[in-house]
Amino acid sequence: MAPKYDGLSHCKVALVFAVLMDLLGVICLLLGVFAPLEIKGQDFGDLLVYSGALLVLFSLAGWVMWYSGNIEGLTSKIELGGAVGGAVDRLARNLSRRIRLPRTQSSPT
Template structure:
C-alpha cells in the first residue's frame, strides 16, 4: 500500500485551524476593546479585551510556526550540506516530523 500523497494545505491541518482561529478571536477581541464602549458598573473592560486579544494573536504565532515547519518539503540531507549525517538532532527532527506528518491508522478490534 502506497503512502498517501500530500498536496497543498493538507499538512498539519490542526495547526492551521488553531492559528486561524486564534487570529480571528484575537483580532476581534482587540478591535472590540479599542472601539466598543465596554463599561459595566462604572468599570471599563476595554483594556482587558485589548490585552487578551494581543495574547491570542501571540498564541497563534505558535500555530503558524508549527504549520509552516510541517509544510517544509525537500530539505537537503546533512551530508549534502556538509554536516554530519545521522546526528542526534537529525534523528530527533526526523522522528518528530514523522509523528506529526504521518496519518495515524486506527485499527478496530475484530
C-alpha cells in the first residue's frame, strides 16, 4: 500500500526555511527603516535594510523548492514513452524521495 500524503506534508524543510527567511527579512527591513541605529555617529540602518532584502530574496528559493515539491500528477518520461533520463534525473528523484516524509498511518482504536 502506498503511503498517503496530504496537506503540508511535502517538503516541510523548504517550507520552514522559506517562512523563517521571510520573517527574519521583514524584521530586519522594518528595524532598518524605523529604528534609529546609530553607534558612535555611524548609521547601521542601511545595513539592516540590505540584509533584510537579501533574506527575503533567499526565501524565494525556499518557496520555489516547496512549491515544486508539492506538484502532483506530472507524468514521468517512462509514461510518456521516452527513455529514462540521465544522472540529473536520478539525483533529483533520489533527493526528492529523501526529503519527502510519508505520513504514518495510525490504526483506529
